[in-house]
Amino acid sequence: MTKSDPGTSQPGTDAPSTDQPGVDEAVRAELNRLRESIDNIDAAVVHMLAERFKCTQQVGVLKAEHQLPPADPARESRQIIRLRELAASARLDPAFAEKLLNFIIAEVIRHHETIAGETRDSTG
Numbered sequence: 001m002t003k004s005d006p007g008t009s010q011p012g013t014d015a016p017s018t019d020q021p022g023v024d025e026a027v028r029a030e031l032n033r034l035r036e037s038i039d040n041i042d043a044a045v046v047h048m049l050a051e052r053f054k055c056t057q058q059v060g061v062l063k064a065e066h067q068l069p070p071a072d073p074a075r076e077s078r079q080i081i082r083l084r085e086l087a088a089s090a091r092l093d094p095a096f097a098e099k100l101l102n103f104i105i106a107e108v109i110r111h112h113e114t115i116a117g118e119t120r121d122s123t124g
């Protein structure tokens with residue numbers, strides 16, 4: 001297989017696609033089984049994040065209506081401590097858990113700033 005042989009490798013790699021003939025049937029079956037679980041977990045993550053953002057949007061509206069700042073660093077510090085402990089007990093890298101939470105919170109704060117701006121515009 002070469003790079004000029006389209007469709008036989010994953011984009012950006014020279015590794016053979018698992019869809020190719022020649023991949024052991026038992027390996028393919030195990031991979032498919034694991035990928036079905038991964039797809040279910042990814043769906044659950046998306047649904048849980050959607051629910052989280054529904055809550056944080058409501059927090060954003062409440063803060064905007066009461067002139068509270070979009071970010072609450074003290075609350076974030078407590079969440080990070082708690083999440084790192086949860087991660088450690090679940091054998092997930094606490095640094096990864098912290099990065100993920102910070103990534104999500106940054107997006108939430110962006111939403112809150114937008115809501116605050118819109119609220120100021122509409123109330124004058």
Ligand SMILES: C=C(O[C@@H]1C=C(C(=O)O)C=C[C@H]1O)C(=O)O
Nearest residue numbers: 056059070071072075076105108
């Ligand atoms: C949702 C809030 O607003 C911000 C976003 C947070 C979050 O996404 O968990 C936490 C703290 C705040 O910086 C909040 O204050 O509770």
